Structures are given as C-alpha cells and as structure tokens.
Amino acid sequence: MRKYQKADFPRIKKYMEQLYDFTSSLDDLGRMKRQSGYGGVFTNDLLIKVKETGGVIYVATNVENVVGFVACTLIRPSEKGNLASIRPIKDGRVDKLFVEEDYRDQGVGTELMKTAEDFFKKSGCDLARVEVFIPNTNAHRLYGKLSYEDRVVDMVKRL
Numbered sequence: 001m002r003k004y005q006k007a008d009f010p011r012i013k014k015y016m017e018q019l020y021d022f023t024s025s026l027d028d029l030g031r032m033k034r035q036s037g038y039g040g041v042f043t044n045d046l047l048i049k050v051k052e053t054g055g056v057i058y059v060a061t062n063v064e065n066v067v068g069f070v071a072c073t074l075i076r077p078s079e080k081g082n083l084a085s086i087r088p089i090k091d092g093r094v095d096k097l098f099v100e101e102d103y104r105d106q107g108v109g110t111e112l113m114k115t116a117e118d119f120f121k122k123s124g125c126d127l128a129r130v131e132v133f134i135p136n137t138n139a140h141r142l143y144g145k146l147s148y149e150d151r152v153v154d155m156v157k158r159l
C-alpha cells in the first residue's frame with residue numbers, strides 16, 4: 001500500500017473507467033453510459049477534489065503493479081455548516097474504491113478501507129462516510145462487514 005504517484009495516472013484512469021462500467025452494468029434504469037473522454041476528465045476531477053479537500057489516494061500493489069485504489073476526501077467545516085451543527089464537522093469520505101477483478105476476494109478492498117480509515121483518524125475525523133449504489137450488493141456487504149451503517153436512502157420513481 002502506498003500513496004498515489006503521478007506515474008499511476010493511466011492505471012487510475014483505467015480503474016475509473018472500469019468502476020463506471022461496472023456501476024453502469026448494475027443500472028436497471030439504463031441511464032449510465034460511459035462516453036469517450038470520461039476517464040481523463042473524471043480522474044482529473046478526482047485528483048483536484050482530493051487535493052482541494054486535503055485528502056489522499058492510496059494504491060494497493062502486488063510486487064510491482066497497482067491492483068486497486070482508494071480515494072479519500074475530507075469534508076471540512078464550512079461557515080454555513082457550522083450554523084447547522086453542534087460543533088465544526090470534519091468527516092472523511094471514501095470517494096472511490098476499486099480492486100482489479102483478478103485480485104478481488106483476497107482482502108485488498110478491506111485493506112484499502114482500513115488504510116483510508118487510519119488516514120481519516122489522523123486527519124481528526126470521527127466519522128467515515130461512503131456512498132454505495134444499492135444494486136452493488138458486494139460493496140454494500142463489504143461495508144457492512146466493516147461496521148458501516150445505512151444512513152441516507154436516495155429514492156427514485158420512474159415517471
């Protein structure tokens with residue numbers, strides 16, 4: 001496990017594309033379809049968001065290759081947010097998590113999540129958040145095993 005380096009960009013871009021394609025494959029509304037250019041734009045956006053919030057990206061490696069990554073962002077106290085909470089809130093968010101298919105079910109995802117949580121604790125967070133698409137039962141089960149609880153449900157209705 002190590003921090004992201006510039007040379008990892010092509011690999012993370014590929015994983016961002018695979019993550020989106022995987023999520024699209026679960027989308028029964030059929031609204032998601034990756035267009036050309038997606039990987040570059042969204043990977044750049046992610047890097048900016050991680051930098052701006054003081055977050056970090058960790059990559060999981062086998063001997064020499066990257067086999068997965070987790071992108072951590074920090075939700076920082078804002079002036080408006082402070083008007084709505086008992087104290088300034090600083091939460092950690094697991095923004096993206098991906099493990100290459102051949103390396104799944106070996107504990108890599110768990111290790112990435114634990115590394116993210118250690119980073120959040122060191123950054124002064126007392127809560128970690130992660131968003132999951134309900135049809136993504138594998139990821140949802142993994143988060144449950146790691147003691148994450150469902151908190152917000154985004155409901156949809158076909159019109």
Ligand SMILES: CC(C)(COP(=O)(O)OP(=O)(O)OC[C@H]1O[C@@H](n2cnc3c(N)ncnc32)[C@H](O)[C@@H]1OP(=O)(O)O)[C@@H](O)C(=O)NCCC(=O)NCCS
Nearest residue numbers: 022097098099104105106107108109110131132139141142
């Ligand atoms: C979700 C995802 C990141 C999980 O990564 P992973 O490396 O397979 O996760 P883990 O191996 O830590 O845990 C998965 C399973 O392996 C088991 N496991 C954990 N350590 C293990 C080990 N050392 N040996 C064998 N199995 C192990 C876990 O118990 C878990 O089992 P489960 O089927 O009961 O849930 C991965 O499946 C993935 O990239 N999916 C596609 C993208 C995605 O869904 N990302 C999350 C978006 S919210």
